[in-house]
Amino acid sequence: MDIIRTKADLRKRVNSWRSTGETVALTPTMGAIHEGHLSLVRLGLERADRCVGTIFINPRQFGPNEDFATYPRDEDGDFAKFAAAGCSAVYAPAPEEIYGSGYKTEVVVREISDVMEGASRPGFFTGVATVVSKLLIQAMPDIAIFGEKDFQQLAVIRTMARDLDLPMEILGAPTVRKADGLALSSRNAYLSADERRIAPALYAAMVAAAATVRNGTAPDVAAAQAREAALAAGFQEVDYIDIRDQDSFIPAIAPGENLRIFAAARLGTCRLIDNLGI
Numbered sequence: 001m002d003i004i005r006t007k008a009d010l011r012k013r014v015n016s017w018r019s020t021g022e023t024v025a026l027t028p029t030m031g032a033i034h035e036g037h038l039s040l041v042r043l044g045l046e047r048a049d050r051c052v053g054t055i056f057i058n059p060r061q062f063g064p065n066e067d068f069a070t071y072p073r074d075e076d077g078d079f080a081k082f083a084a085a086g087c088s089a090v091y092a093p094a095p096e097e098i099y100g101s102g103y104k105t106e107v108v109v110r111e112i113s114d115v116m117e118g119a120s121r122p123g124f125f126t127g128v129a130t131v132v133s134k135l136l137i138q139a140m141p142d143i144a145i146f147g148e149k150d151f152q153q154l155a156v157i158r159t160m161a162r163d164l165d166l167p168m169e170i171l172g173a174p175t176v177r178k179a180d181g182l183a184l185s186s187r188n189a190y191l192s193a194d195e196r197r198i199a200p201a202l203y204a205a206m207v208a209a210a211a212t213v214r215n216g217t218a219p220d221v222a223a224a225q226a227r228e229a230a231l232a233a234g235f236q237e238v239d240y241i242d243i244r245d246q247d248s249f250i251p252a253i254a255p256g257e258n259l260r261i262f263a264a265a266r267l268g269t270c271r272l273i274d275n276l277g278i
């Protein structure tokens, strides 16, 4: 597996594959690679001849009081995991390769960025849309794959790619969960043993709320029950548990089609997010 550090080398590598008719999938990550990321690579290799993993901890998507400095970093371990999963290359650029001196441009996706994660983490989606647009333009893959675990992020990226006419397919991959329901996330590393035991309660609360809505309960009542269940299980704070239309993210006012439950809650120093189709 090639380790690529510059956008010039990345373009050369991707162009060399394309010149022989091979297709290329890109799986952008911030590292701390786990099975969820590797499922993106596997999907990429089902859909394309080559897969390139990227590792870049994007400073522009972290708020001033967030975990940029302590975000888990294990470059060599990540390279080994990407290689074992079948990546042909990993792109791990230095910050200057993404944000050169005098960098001034931001990509803002309006409306769908304003609620839930966007409301809880001001600037987060602008940071994500900016870095992902740059990674896509630098690599020019045929497809790029993102986890549905970050469902709102996936919607923001799809909208950005459509609006900017980026000529690649954006593909979502199903959330990978532990046997007890906890969605895989690099930030799960922050959970203590006690917190790890409590963590699946968020998914359990979402599953119960989804079933209640399917049985005809009003979405706001089901969401309130899920919030209470998460707090009762030991979560310190629920940022949101909302039931919304999964395309527009408009809050649901009645049970119906195309709904999804979205949750973000704090457990110790860890902020878990998750979502589930209803």
Ligand code: PAF
Residues within 6 Å of the ligand: 028, 029, 030, 056, 058, 061, 128, 131, 132, 146, 150, 153
């Ligand atoms: O989901 C992530 O890991 C990041 O937000 C992404 C998409 C790689 C952009 O930095």
